[in-house]
Amino acid sequence: MINSPHANSGVQLLEIGPDAAGQRIDNFLRTRLKGAPKTLIYRILRKGEVRVNKGRIKPEYKLQAGDLVRVPPLRLAERDEPVPLAQGLLERLEAVIVHEDKSLIVLNKPAGIAVHGGSGLSHGVIEALRQLRPEARDLELVHRLDRDTSGLLMIAKKRSMLRHLHEALRGDGVDKRYLALVCGAWPSARKQVSAPLQKNTLRSGERMVEVDEEGREALTLFRVLRRFGDFATLVEAKPVTGRTHQIRVHTRHVGHPIAGDAKYGDETFTREIRALGGKRLFLHAYSLAVPLPEGGELRLEAPVDEMWAQALERLSV
Template sequence: MTTTAPSTPGVQLLEVSPEYAGQRIDNFLLARLKGVPKTLIYRILRKGEVRVNKGRIKPEYKLQAGDIVRVPPVRVPERDEPVPVAQGLLQRLEASIVYEDKALIVINKPAGIAVHGGSGLNFGVIEAFRQLRPDAKELELVHRLDRDTSGLLMIAKKRSMLPHLHEALRGDGVDKRYMALVRGNWATSIK
């Protein structure tokens, strides 16, 4: 991604580089406008203030290499350092890693931990891993799990890994299994 000189003060023009091709515009903006509330990002998309190649787009628009994204002036609140995650939780998450290489981390996410901060939460798994791996500048969630759900969670360490993993999740490249622990008796018929 390259930035060109703003045409008006505060307006950004971003050229999409090939590694961001296929990413949804809403996720692209969320990653670039750190600290801006998600509701504001969706509002500027809805109002047509964000343009791609001079045209209005929907939040689900998938970027293409070479697209020029016009981002309106957005006031980013001053942010202090990220809220430090408790050392005990960092150790628990580090111990939950089941696989790691130079492009991917797979953890067995414990139940009760959100995958990302927001909605009143200061941090989640992704923020914790950004503290655990400060040199990995491109950490991104590949998918999500509900806060109360445990299970394997993939975190891409390189942006170039995301499209491959998303394609595998959409197709037959990943075997997904869901299990539930139930207490009591199941009804034998559903009416």
């Protein structure tokens, strides 16, 4: 057990256990030194104030089990006094946890909530869960969902589970499926979209992803679930690769953008869906199957929210 520092803490000697082995020293310190700005962490690393086995190390050094880490005295916020988050947000996230065990949390993330702070946001799901589960000292996102995408999101409570799931995600061990409401009549014969994707950053700083022959290979499998005449189609999307904005860009690429997509969508289609009360991005991670370290499989499904359900109900009238 390694204790986090308190305000005005003295020199600390931290012995690295098996769960932290393989982690970069900078990431380890960011997790352990709650309240410490990244600039401070990199400064004490650069100046050699952090030592591993009495020697200087670089930020990319990977810890090994048994390493002895020396952390200098730091002035930090009390561990028990995190920046308080709105009680309503904490209660909302607690209510949407669909699975929790000793090493994993899976929740049905609402649309509109970011998975982590940054880009003008002070907090997201991971910051809120760290406040909800202060005893789980190694909480980390296993993967990400776009802020406006809802659905199943995995958060590891142990480093060993994080490593296991990252390994499964790199292969074909994790089965993630999404629901998407797309514009027009999706052809039943279109079972997949294979188109390489390239990230581009606009002058405004906004990140866009485009189909580009020079980009990375991307493959998404599709299945028609329900038709609303020629106006819209509910499809299941299974991303075989995990590229940024993959489903959103692939659907637009074949002429069937997702409802409510401000970045890649069709404004007229989105406006018509909004008139039915659908004021959100219609992309939802509804199904998840992951292998467990001890064998077997965890299979979960998460329902869509009331706004989604009501919009589809009005569409079918």
